Amino acid sequence: MNEFALEDYLEKHSTKPSDLLIEMTRITNLRTRFPRMLSGHIQGKFLEMVSKMLKPKRILEIGTFTGYSALSLADGLAEDGKLITIEYDEEYEDLIRYFIDKSGFADKIQLLIGDAKLIIPTISETFDLVFIDADKYGYSVYYEQVMCKLCHGGIILVDNVLWSGKVLKAGSRDAETIAIIEFNKMVAEDPRVEQVLLPLRDGLMMIRKL
Numbered sequence: 001m002n003e004f005a006l007e008d009y010l011e012k013h014s015t016k017p018s019d020l021l022i023e024m025t026r027i028t029n030l031r032t033r034f035p036r037m038l039s040g041h042i043q044g045k046f047l048e049m050v051s052k053m054l055k056p057k058r059i060l061e062i063g064t065f066t067g068y069s070a071l072s073l074a075d076g077l078a079e080d081g082k083l084i085t086i087e088y089d090e091e092y093e094d095l096i097r098y099f100i101d102k103s104g105f106a107d108k109i110q111l112l113i114g115d116a117k118l119i120i121p122t123i124s125e126t127f128d129l130v131f132i133d134a135d136k137y138g139y140s141v142y143y144e145q146v147m148c149k150l151c152h153g154g155i156i157l158v159d160n161v162l163w164s165g166k167v168l169k170a171g172s173r174d175a176e177t178i179a180i181i182e183f184n185k186m187v188a189e190d191p192r193v194e195q196v197l198l199p200l201r202d203g204l205m206m207i208r209k210l
């Protein structure tokens, strides 16, 4: 099946994104160098649905970019819930804040600018839901850093775990691919969790702490 035809079909049969997410997609495409990093319609809706099912009180996101996944996840927060999102690149800060302010979730979203590896150890909250979507070299570090802050039964979602299919190709052994292969293996062998690797977009791992 043609990849674009499939995407088109999936989008036509999924609930449409909000006008704000459509605006975010357009502006991200116009103003950033790597707009493909955005979660987009289908994955964004999936994150929103997971969040709405869990109704988490605390969400941690690692890797905000312009905020598509942050706003999608925030949509499912409990009444008194809060989402902390961490972004390394300060160039995105104005755009992120613009969208957070327009979203209606401004009082529920805390944006932290800086290196997540340094910021996570300073956070004292416990989380029900974590979304890991930053630099691929850091995945194993983030996983260990958040595990002790995740409540039992809590969920970690991890993006790009198929890395454009490179995890399966013997010839693709660049540093990022190796980091993801090692991360996937580490999770598969971790007795603290159960997990499912979904072929959604670039591969989404759903991990549940036992």
Ligand SMILES: C[S@@+](CC[C@H](N)C(=O)[O-])C[C@H]1O[C@@H](n2cnc3c(N)ncnc32)[C@H](O)[C@@H]1O
Residues within 6 Å of the ligand: 037, 038, 039, 040, 062, 063, 064, 065, 066, 067, 068, 069, 070, 086, 087, 088, 089, 114, 115, 116, 117, 133, 134, 135, 138
């Ligand atoms: C794939 S994008 C995130 C996409 C976003 N979660 C979404 O779904 O729309 C990855 C982001 O992680 C950020 N990032 C990379 N290394 C980071 C680090 N050490 N700490 C925090 N953010 C980081 C990048 O600047 C980039 O904006």
